[in-house]
Amino acid sequence: MKYIKNIIGIGFLACLAVSCSEQILEKDPVSSFSGQGFYQTSSDAQAGVYGIYDALQSTFRINFSYWGEGRADAVNTNHSGNPLALQQNTLSQDISSASWNNIYETISRANYAIKYIPGVFAGESEFSLQLIAQARALRAISYFYAVRVWGDVPLITEPYESVDQQFFISKTDQELVLDQIVEDFIFASENCRDNFSGDNTRILLTKGAAHAFLTQVYMWRKEYANAIESAEKVIDNSLYSLVPINDWSRIFTSGYSNESIFEVGYNDVQTNSLRVLYAIGADSDYFPSESFRDTFEDDDLRKDLIWDTTEENPRKIWKFFGEGFSDESADPSANNIVLVRLADIMLLKAEAHNQLNETTEALNLLNTIRKRAGITELTLADANGLYGDLESAILHERLIELSFEGHRWFDLVRTGKAISTMNPINGLSDEANLVWPIHEDAINRNPSLEQNDFYK
Template sequence: MKKLVIIFALSLWVLSSCDNFLAETPKDEISVDQLIETPDGARGLVNGLYRDGQGAGFYDSGGFGGADVMMGGYMSGYFDNEGKGERIQGQVAQDLQVGPEVLNQFFDGWWSGHYEVISRANTALKYIPDMSGMSENEKTRLLAEARFFRALNYFALVKFFGDVPLVTEPVESLEGIEVERTNTGAVYSQIIDDLNWAIDQEILPEGPFPMNGYRITKGAAYTLLADVYLQMSGFPLQETDNYANAADAARSVIQAGGHELVQHGETVEESAYNKLRTSDTDREYVYGIEYNAEISPNDNPRITIPGVVRPEGINYGRTLNAYRPIEEYTWFYNQDEDLRIQNQQLFYNSFSRNGENYDFGEWAPYLWFEENAIFETGRGERDIRVYRYAEVLLIAAEAIARSEGVTNEAVSYLADVRSRAYWQTDRSEIEAELTGLSEQEFVEEVWKERLRELALNFKIWSDIQRTRMYPVASENNPGEVNFVDVVGQSNNWGQTYEEHHLLYPLPDDEIQTNPALEQNPGY
């Protein structure tokens, strides 16, 4: 936790005014009062949370290691990174050798990045209520947004590391900085309190994220809350009463009526998945990380083309397929009926340009393919969606089935997502196949749909963590998926999962600097 003091001091300096850049006052003496003594300073503090989102740079894919958020895909054994020879995290994840020393710098970046956002949120929550020159409505809105981001980052930390230090006040001195780990249940309680507070103020706007200036909406807060309750219902807490809470939170988004699934156009080139690829303004968008080609570009387009392929006119010095679904992952899809696994939908394995065909011999993410960035500017501009309405429907379907049974409502929500993918199958046929299933059979159909629909939303490892079940596809019958106990199962790279693999180790640097911390078992 000592590192948090340094991060906090640096963030104060970054966010402070440039007017006094040459002043003699040492930078480490900048006070919090100086930082947010004006409404503009307070707004800037909260606005900065949007760029960092879930830890600074967590979704950024610069370099050869892929984005930090991709680590779960590598841990699942179903995604590969062509750059893993130069950045080791992909390789050690597949080898299940994610020790605290081996990946100390990597995990320490996660830890510090998430706590930096939490620290800024804590500062806003302490000082904005007493600020003058700002309306009470604006104060409340900024406080609700700060609570959302504190909840989002603690949710990530508790999933990654289990028990973590729970800090809800700004770190403003060296006193009491050696904070012990707080049990997982208490961390979740704080997350829920933050989200309920943000929702209960009735200050967050209704409607989709992009229609509200890309600021946190009530739907975004309810979606995160639904996800939190769903995760709590599974391992390690197994608080199954929270399935009902997850269902209620997801229903709040659905019944508000502001969101909807993007629908297909007249051709496969105008499919819903290609619309999602090329737009940041649709009503399926619940919450995401914004990018701007001129200010803060998205580097994902450069990791959508395998390094061995070099199309003429490409504007990146080097490309690589940093989040490659291995062949076994493609078997999760019915390759005859499911549009998502057709070429140039969620993924692609070939494309044509200027009359020349390029065949990869492997699959690559197409959802992040931006032709203008790849061949013109070298700077991507599409957002990364952390939550989509499709996930809300899937959370609702699973949570309702677990808490109320396989009702027509649960079937309808799952059919919404599946029928869009099975675009040539009559919806009534899909609903009929789902209606007669047992609770467990139906829930497994939801898990399958999460694998397929959310393939590039980085959910696979969280699902394995909470269910303790590992998906196994069938080469002979693509689309058929079985779920087996993850502990004792091979990860497709010749390694076998043990219990301790389901949490990451605490960074070694944090253990060394904070004697109050204890390492996770097995590391």
């Protein structure tokens, strides 16, 4: 699949496909069509859904890191542009990470699929529901990132097909957008397939993936009982298990591990920017900050798997390429990007239990992750002594375990710790500054949009 922009409306791409169980990254593109004209056969319906995955690749190829890590405390940079603006908290409406174009391209393709797939099949079928469920989950992922990055955003759930439709959409309250996200993920959790053949279980949306994303959404909304319930459906799913520490790097270097729940798939044609972000030792966008390096406990086996600990001032992160990685090439990367994995869900569940004063359950989950890393299990007294309280101990574990995977900034925001953590680093002091500015292109093209308050 190549990245092809639609010639009509907000845009639509369909990619040639044969079966949902086949590799979606091996499909060739077909030309762009209107939704009404394209969706005629079951193959068209599959192709339309694959087109949504294609758009998701563009969305996350670099922004998963800019959005999830760039404004947080684990990274440092010597680069101008996005890396420096995010690190110094000097965001402006012309930086590329302020653009939501790829997110709304993904949403647009999903809206076409959701509307037209039912008409392809004679009556409601299990297969059509599975395709619609994937489309709704992909739309929900897109909106979930949009809400966490920009706050209130336009909520669009129908494809744009006529000049009679309202084209200039104003922002919707983020809580209403989150309601739609939950509704979409619940539909996906009920109607997606349990699994696919082989590696496709990790790069196509399954019921387990829908429950995992629901866990993230419920934690964002501080709905802790709901988060625990959805997390249990992931943890009890036989598809997922923690890999041993000697295979930990393979989660990222090879992909498709048993710990992985959903990955954005890439290959030598559909590439991402992982090398530019992390791996070019002399000139990568990000390297591990001193505060991050200093926060490791003794005997943590993950340290040497994340960066070169023999360097006094490390200039690269080799977590995604393997210990000893030294290729200085700036070529695009074919590694998959792991958006959600089992350790993430276990630690979120631990956090939810702690919020409900269920300390034993929280400690058991926390210590499962710590034990794999070779570090001492904690008692409540230990957690209080080392980190101040159990919540901080869990968040510290997320900082280390999920480092550079695109979670840290969102963790700081949803737990109310962004300002206290980042103020000494870059002066962040205003809650209105926690969201990004809306890119100037969107503001200029849509007179119904208002810039986020902090950036007016």
